[in-house]
Amino acid sequence: MTAAVTLPVQAAETPAAAQSVTLAEAITAGQAHISARYRFEQVDEDGFAKDAHASTLRLRLNYETGVWHGFSFMTEFDHLQSVGGDTYNSTRNNRTTRPIVADPEDTDLNQALLRYVSGQEEVVLGRQRINLDNQRFIGDVGWRQNEQTFDAVTLRSTRIPQTHLTYSYVDNVNRVFGPDSGTPPGDLRSDSHLIDAAWDLQAAGRLSAFGYLLDFDNAATLSSKTFGVLWTGQYPVGQFKMPWSLSYATQSETGDNPVNYSADYWQVEIGLAQDTWSARIGREVLTGDATRTDRAFQTPLATLHRWQGWVDKFLTTPPQGIEDTYVALGAKLAGFDLQLAWHDFGAEAVSRDYGTEWNLSVGRKVGKHVDLLLKAARYDADTFATDTTKLWASATVSF
Template sequence: MKNSNFFKASILALGVGAAFNSSAAITDDISKAVKDSKVDVSLRYRAETVDQDGTNEDALASTLKSRITISTGKVFNLSAKVEADNVSFIGNDSFNSTVNGKGTYPVVADPEGSEINQAYLQYSGNIFTATAGRQRINLDDQRFIGGVAWRQNEQTFDGYRLQVKPLDALTLDASYVFNVNRIFGEDSDKSDLSGDLILLNAKYAINKQHSVSLYNYSLEFDGAAAGTSTNTMGATYNGKFKLGGTGLAVKAGFANQEDAGDNPTTFEASYSVLEVMANFKRFSVGGGIETLGSDNDVGFSTPLATLHMFQGFADIFLNTPKTGIVDTYVKGSTKIGGVGLSAAYHMYEADEGNAEYGTEANIAAAYKFNKQVSGLVKAASYSADDFATDTTKLWFMVTANF
């Protein structure tokens, strides 16, 4: 009887001890998560000028983006992030922000306002990461899916994302997005794109020098945007080669796009890119040709891309012309005295027909003052032939991260 009571008491003691140990472990995890949490602050001031033929006034936009980001540590592999942005006019606001009613000025799509840029819950396992909520999604080089981080109000996505790495060389990425928070801000009727968007991407690293990405992006938009619904399937190869003392970087890609969802127009258009860059010790130089085709008077579209990174800084071709576009370009970069310098020259023409759209020159200079503060000056000059009008843009930007 005494042994039985002793046995029961021992079991009870072990249970209580286990409960205390479990509670202590949870408390330790929460304590560590709090310690691992961090707050980041980012400030980005930019002055942008636009001189565009056909508008009554030149634009001058002076804006400040203020961002605060709160990232928690992990509790049972769960973490959260909340990021809030504010865009304010600092001094001059002589530009068309798309919502301020100043239609006599050229567009600088940096409207005033505050909004939640990201807010999500994330689970990180051994081979996969699952994210639910408002989030940034940048796939490959952002030619099809990106955050448009150049604009003061970033593009983010409401939905669910699963990233799986079953092998060291293989990364699988799948997202379901039901709303896109666009760059135009909450006060614009173009602020959101809702629908059923399925983003599938697989990247395989053959080795350290060569990789291949396969993707399928199904964009079925609601409402008035349904007319732009598409399905795009393609592949991109990136490779690095050594030729003597010269390094060659090669990018080659192809995609096919067709109508989807409630798009009333039947079409099938193609995309291709081939770029070769030669990397020397002190500079890089190269060029390429990128083609967005057309069919049935519909141009190959990339509505969720970070478009400022492609087809010139002047942003003349944010929407592909109905006869498509061929962008033949040369570019180069170097660094002198800590200043990063780059330049590019583009020649644009129609993919169908004989139209010569125009040419564009881009230059940029970037300098990092210290770990927190960096500066950028860049310019774009578009000379029109058969498309749009002559446009010159100049930017001065300072970014500080804390």
């Protein structure tokens, strides 16, 4: 339900400029950024006598050096603090009588990377943020206070005209539940390969082909190989624009996964938009099995909050798969960004209604440094999970 993301390779310094900058000058001539994001999240979920009230503040500080002979270094620290007491289950605080809000307190190294750029090639080594295409399969889960990052080496190239090539070898996945150990695990110890090739087709949109070979030492049942394509773009229709998104992928087991399976994914979305409003309708399907478990299409490294409703009932695909039919509206009104969406969820492998969900958000940017957001989501269960209402209020200040 999101537009494709292109990751351009940064332009390198000219040789003369590189020679004129000393290492000490590059280190001291960098840029620092600081941000604070406060969020209050309330969860009213059937089956729990008490609601979750998560009042959390995330402080983030990063610094990126200048460029020296094509090299630069960036480091980023996060501190996440509960404000006013742990009246929610963070997955680490043992408050199991309340619903989960996966924002555990922590202080950690969010990113620490060495970047080298030469012409149209880029190499990034270290702990880094990786967002590929529309983040349906690989993303940073930026909605959570502790985002997902990757200990990896990434190679990017734009040497071929109108083409972006990306390869990452991932040694470890730092999940939103970390850095402390627990359940779910805070890390996925990995021997994984991410391959993505994207072509700019001009008026015909953008086409991506990808292959994700995920092999996890401590989560063998999540080890899989996925190959697919994504085609996005928009077509002018008079004074309107008609955006579209089409995607297909196939998945099977790999590594030490004990289950032999094959599953498919597909998504189709079409919309209509002007400068101040948009409307979209779509259908997304992740296949499963009518009688056997552990054979559904899974996306463990996706930015999942962007997909299949904000209540997050389907972070793990149910054994019988899922079909999500949705309608979404967006508008800009008097400085506010408004979003409204409706989802109808059902099983893919059998005839079964899971439930329906409404999502609503209102956001506003105040000046250059402050972002405000209010969100609400309501999931009404038919045969899957339980009725749940979530409310959010957040403010982000960044410099």
